[in-house]
Amino acid sequence: SDNNGWTTYTNDVLGYSFQYPNDAQIATNDDPLKSLYISGPGMGSETWGISHPADHAEYRPPEGVDLFQWLTDQNQLGEVRLADEQIAGTTAIHYRHERSPQSYADDRYYFARDGQLYMIMIGHSSDSEDWELNNSFLQSFQFNASAATPNSPTAIPTALPIDPTA
Numbered sequence: 001s002d003n004n005g006w007t008t009y010t011n012d013v014l015g016y017s018f019q020y021p022n023d024a025q026i027a028t029n030d031d032p033l034k035s036l037y038i039s040g041p042g043m044g045s046e047t048w049g050i051s052h053p054a055d056h057a058e059y060r061p062p063e064g065v066d067l068f069q070w071l072t073d074q075n076q077l078g079e080v081r082l083a084d085e086q087i088a089g090t091t092a093i094h095y096r097h098e099r100s101p102q103s104y105a106d107d108r109y110y111f112a113r114d115g116q117l118y119m120i121m122i123g124h125s126s127d128s129e130d131w132e133l134n135n136s137f138l139q140s141f142q143f144n145a146s147a148a149t150p151n152s153p154t155a156i157p158t159a160l161p162i163d164p165t166a
Contacts, residue, residue, distance in 0.1 A: 005021065005022050005042075006019040006020060006022060006136075006140070007019065007020060007022050008140075009026060010144070014052065014116065015143055015144045016088065016141065016142065016144065017140075017141075017142060017144060018050075018137060018140045018141040018142070019136070019137065019140035020038045020043075020048070020137065021041070021042030021043055021133075022042065023040065023041035023042045024038050024039060024040045024041060024042050024043050025038070025039060025040040027039075032056070033056070033059075033119075034051070034052075034053045035049045035050065036049065036050045036051075043130075044128070044130050044133070045124065045125040045126035045128065045130075046122060046123065046124060046125075046129070046130055046133060046134060047122075047123040047125065048120065048121070048122055048123070048134075048137055049119075049120070049121040049122075049123070050118065050119070050120050050121075051118070051119045051121070052117065052118045052119070054116065058075075058076060058117070059116065059117040059119075060115055061112050061115065061117050062115065063114075065112075067093060067110065067111070067112055068093055070112075070117075071110055076110065076119075077095065078095020078096065078097055078108050079095065079096065079097050079098070080095065080096045080097075080098070081094070081095055081096075082094040082096050082107075085109060085138065087109055087111055087120070087141055088113070088141050088142045088143050089142075089143070090111045090112070090113060091111065092110060092111035093109070093110045093111070094107065094108070094109050095107070095108045095109075096108075099124070104123055104124055104125045105123075105124040105129070106121055106122060106123045106124060107121070107122045107124075107134075108120070108122075109121075109122075109138070113143060120138070120141070122134050122137075
């Protein structure tokens with residue numbers, strides 16, 4: 001679907017979607033994190049990655065766990081912690097890796113839903129960073145309401161009491 005020149009990607013298994021520039025490319029990687037990478041035309045020198053391997057214990061935090069403590073225990077922490085962000089209605093822990101002679105700068109956002117840890121990485125391969133573009137992507141990431149977990153309770157409407165004076 002087209003939204004301001006962007007296309008919507010949907011993952012039906014985990015029930016999330018996000019938008020990306022129409023001409024950009026999405027590639028899946030056979031790396032251990034089974035990452036999804038978005039790059040190319042319309043993105044300048046920015047690249048985006050999304051990782052959520054279901055078969056890695058460090059990506060399966062227990063429900064209700066303190067996510068920062070979980071990341072600490074799993075040695076998943078980044079270099080510099082920045083202010084938390086809201087992604088898809090949940091709190092995301094934000095880490096920044098500054099550019100060095102050996103590596104590009106990147107920003108990583110960790111958040112969990114239904115026992116699955118997600119990591120979004122925004123890579124910056126030049127000195128200029130397009131945060132208007134990056135924030136549009138981050139804000140477009142959402143979990144689809146229809147992707148309810150099988151264990152989630154179904155709301156049952158309750159009857160309203162009859163008002164004898166009406």
